[in-house]
Amino acid sequence: MTQDATARPYLPDPSTAPELFDGLLTRxxxxxxxxxxxxxxxxLVLVISLVGAILGFFTFGLAWVSLVFAVPAAIILYYAATLGSPRRATVGMQMMDIVLTPTRGQPLDGWMAILHALVFWITIWISWPVTLLFALFTPRRQMIHDFIMGTLMVRRSPMMRHWQRQRMYEQDAYHGGE
Incomplete structure (x- = not known):
């Protein structure tokens, strides 16, 4: 499955492909x-680990200062390793059968995943009710950070069928013109 703009000339529309957006906000x-x-x-594992807890006692609490950097680093690595992977989904998203799809034709790599997560946490921190209400009134159920980052969240299994149908349609159109 490629992520370039030529493979996806248009975004799925909820009116023509409602299965992609069914129960999306709950998921x-x-x-x-x-x-x-x-x-x-x-x-928690990081904080309770030998480095975090025991070393902090030996250094009279000085090692605990490093947790200020280690905790965000663990969260960033979680997003980079899961959302930035070829699956384009965190563990929770995989369990709920949803996937993050870029809408502007750029690839979704580890850096884009980190930026997406960062913008998500900032928008949620600043105004979570507005962010959630925003998704209720957009046809594709996009949140503010999705618009900013140029991404779309859809259900994974129907999306795979949708892109396969699109590819078959393009191949038929290509071969039909010969």
Whole structure:
């Protein structure tokens, strides 16, 4: 599955492909809760680890200062490793059968995933009600950070079928012109 603009000349429309957006907001919210639990577990393991807890006692608390940098680093690595992977989904998103799709033709790599997560956390931190309400009134259920970053969240299994149909349609159109 390629991510270039020629393979996807248009974005899926909820009126022609409603299965891509069915229950999307509920799935996103559930995936968010799963991801927060997983990230909390990762941070907890980091804090309780020998480096974080025991070394802090030996250095009279000085090593605990490093946790200010280590905790965000663990969260950033989580997003880069999951959202920036070829699956383009965090563990929670994979469990909820949703995937992040770029809309502007640029590839979705680790840096784009980190930026997407950073903009998400900033918009949620500044005004979470507006961010959530925004998704209720957009046809593709995009949130503010999706618009800013040029991404679209869709259900993965129907999306695969949608792009396969699109590819077959393009191949038929190409071969039909000969």
């Amino acid at each position: 996103r919210a559930t995936a968010y809760v799963i991801d927060v639990i997983l990230m909390s577990f990762l941070v």
